[in-house]
Amino acid sequence: MKWKLTVQYLFSVLSIVFIVIFVNLIILIGVLYFQQTNGNDSLSTDTGESFTRQFSRYLSTENEQPLITDEGIQALREFGGWLQVLDSNGHVVTAALAPKDAPTHYSPVELVHIYKYMDDQLTTYYVGQFEEYSYLLGVQNSTEQRVVFMFNAQSFLSYVSKAFVGITIADLLIAMLVGLLFSMIITKPVSYIIDRISQLKERNFSIQKMKRQGVFKPVFSNLNSVSETLQAHEEERMKLEKMREEWISNVSHDLKTPLASIRGFAELLRGQDVMESERAEYAEIIERKSIYMKDLLDDFNLTMRLRNQEMPLHREDTRPASFVREIVIDVLNDPRYSDHAISFEGNAHNAIWSIDRHLMKRAILNFIHNAIIHNDRDIAITISVSDTGLTIEDDGKGIAKQDIEQIFNRYYRGSNTDNIHGTGLGLAISKDIIEAHGGHITLTSDIGKGTKVEIFLN
Structure with a gap:
């Protein structure tokens, strides 16, 4: 492609030179003819x-x-x-x-x-x-001088023809040399531009830089901008594809167990010798598994959208002290947790959080419920709010060191969470919500002494 462009450019240069020589020759002949036919009239009276x-x-x-x-x-x-x-x-x-x-x-x-x-x-x-x-x-001492020379028409025409051929050849050779040099300089970036477009067509979006861009600098800049845009679109497409595949894989895997239970108990219900009490029990299990499947799908969709930044946040300016106090009151008003020792301390009277109230409430409730259901009933939970964030601390069982590093992973259950129901996505969702707000979480714990969760919001 490069040599093809070079030959085309060189041919154009030589054509222009030849045309210029021909036109100049025609003009010269015309001027000489005009002087010969109108020379006397054109002479000034001062000569x-x-x-x-x-x-x-x-x-x-x-x-x-x-x-x-x-x-x-x-x-x-x-x-x-x-x-x-x-x-x-x-x-x-x-x-x-x-x-x-x-x-x-x-x-x-x-x-x-x-x-x-x-x-x-x-x-x-x-x-x-x-x-x-x-x-x-x-x-x-006249300013005019007379020059006398002998003129042979045949010799003159022969000389002119030879001179014309020689000048034409010399000019074409010079134009060819200059045109070749310039064509190599010009066609190199043009060839590179064509190659870059072909690479984009082949989905190669890597950013490339070329030395001596010359007049083509804006073109290369735009090509790199296009590459960056296409690369971003390609990464977004790959991310969505990966998310879709992961979603399908995880949902398929996580739904197999409850679906198997539903199918098994549904087959038992069709039996003729099933007692009425057993029938009610089987129906309750099927309902519970169905609710679990719905919760699992909802939680999984939420965490996937949060981690891929597909979840829009409806932020509102919120005073954290009153906001967290209402959450604690709601927990204590729940009959299941009304006898738990949950205390609240609010030391952020002037702080303002820009948060999605619905999502942030869910994140905080997950941490509170986690502290309740993974400990004995007689533990004390302290929730405090400051200008920089929120702290949820309990004096319960604590978390083993090997579990702390994985506590926020999806479906992970620690060594002290036997027979605990749930989708296994609660803490993962809470972490994703906090990070979606631009914050971060630190968790410290000692076995037998309790656990402390600190949430920092910018």
């Missing part, structure tokens, strides 16, 4: 030839002798020249403003010589005709 041809109007004859009028003498002074009138034998019959040492007779050879080559005083001579007389006009 020596023109002045000399027109000077005959200042000449007249009297008694068969030529005379120069006063206007002619004045014109000679203004022009800076002098004049001699010659008869047919070359004798000077009259003169005006001529130097004292000017010849009084000119032979034909002398006339030809001074007309072609000037004299020793660097005088330029012009010749005119008046009746049977001729006149010689001289201008010393």
Whole structure:
């Protein structure tokens, strides 16, 4: 591709050079033709030839002798020249403003010589005709010089043709060399641009930098911007694909057990010898498993959306002291937990949290319920609010060190949580909610001394 672009560019350059040479040749021929056909008319009246041809109007004859009028003498002074009138034998019959040492007779050879080559005083001579007389006009140190050369049409045409061919070849070679250098400079980034577009087509979105970008710098910048955008879209697509596969895999795995229970008890219900009391028990188990499946799906959807930042937060400015106090009151009003020792301390009267109240309430309740259901009934739970966050502390069983590192993993149950019901996603959801708000959690615990959870919100 690179060499193809180079050849195309080089061909374009050579074509332009050839066209320019041809056009210049046509213009040159036209100018020469115009000068040849209109040269006399184009000459200014200030030139020596023109002045000399027109000077005959200042000449007249009297008694068969030529005379120069006063206007002619004045014109000679203004022009800076002098004049001699010659008869047919070359004798000077009259003169005006001529130097004292000017010849009084000119032979034909002398006339030809001074007309072609000037004299020793660097005088330029012009010749005119008046009746049977001729006149010689001289201008010393003239700005005009006469160049005489021999011209052979055949040789000239041969020379011109050879010169044209030589100049054309030389110009084309120079243009080819320069065009090749420039084409290599220009076609390299163009070829790179084409390759980059092909890479994008093949879903290669890596960012690449090229040296000597030149005039193509905005193009490369835009290509890298496109690559970054496409890379972001590709990562988003892969993330969604991974999330979808993970969701399907986990849901499929986690639903097998309750589905198997539902199926088994449903088959028992169809039996003829099932007692009425057993039938009610089986129906209750099926209902409980169905509720578990619904809770599992809801919790799993929530944690997946939170971890993939797909869950929009409806933030509200909230005073943490009153907000957490209401949560503690709700827990104590629950008949299952009304006899537990739960205390509240609010030391953040001026603090304001920007939170999603619904999600944050669920996160805090998960920690409180976790402290309740994983300990004995006689433990004490202290919940305190400060300007920087929230602390939930109990004096219960504590958590083993090997369990602390995995306590926030999905479905993980510690060594002291036997026969505890739930989906296994509570603490994972709480952690995801806190992090979605830009906060973080620290958990410390000692066996036999209790557990302390600290929630920090920015």
